[in-house]
Amino acid sequence: MSLNSIFQYFIPKDKKFFPLFEKDSANLISLGEKLVEALNTEDLTRRKELFKDIEDLEHTGDEITHQIHLELSKNFITPFDREDIHRLASALDDIADYIHGSASRIDLYQVTEITPPIKELASLILQACQDLNKAIHELRDLKNVRIIADSCVRINSIENQADYVFDKAVSELFMYEKDAVKLIKYKEILSALEDATDMCEDAANVLESILVKNA
Structure with missing residues (x-):
């Protein structure tokens, strides 16, 4: 048993x-889930409602992040490295921000036609969030480190898939889209979605750092 493990015991x-x-x-x-549902419905009224739900959930995430930072300022003893707690909270907050940002751009740009790459990126974001949730639930006792490690590997793979989807979609936009304004709108939306998967990877990197320090 490592010295750190003995310390954690007490x-x-x-x-x-x-x-x-x-x-x-x-x-x-x-x-x-709200993002995937919004981008797969043809009912524009329902999509608008789901975008409002996403905004509300993003505010919920902000409140949780604030609570984490508040607890960090109040507690001298923390379950793992203070810097990692801050980094993980910030990474999770960034994911929520980019999901909300993606939905906001679609809404503000009045984009009604949701292309297959946009739907695919939304699906990849959801998969990465599910893996993050699974890994975070294993942080309590770090008994199943393999589950955390495997989740991080899957998130890295998802981010690579998202890069491919993004690059291919942007390439096709420049190749086939003749309307410059439409091209810019779609590129901005794709970029925000791809950035969300980058933030998922950042969170996974923090989890891997926690594993190394607490092994």
């Missing part, structure tokens, strides 16, 4: 940070 069980991170990652799944 630390009181955390009742603040883990529940907040689990709540945050569950909120991300809700955001991903």
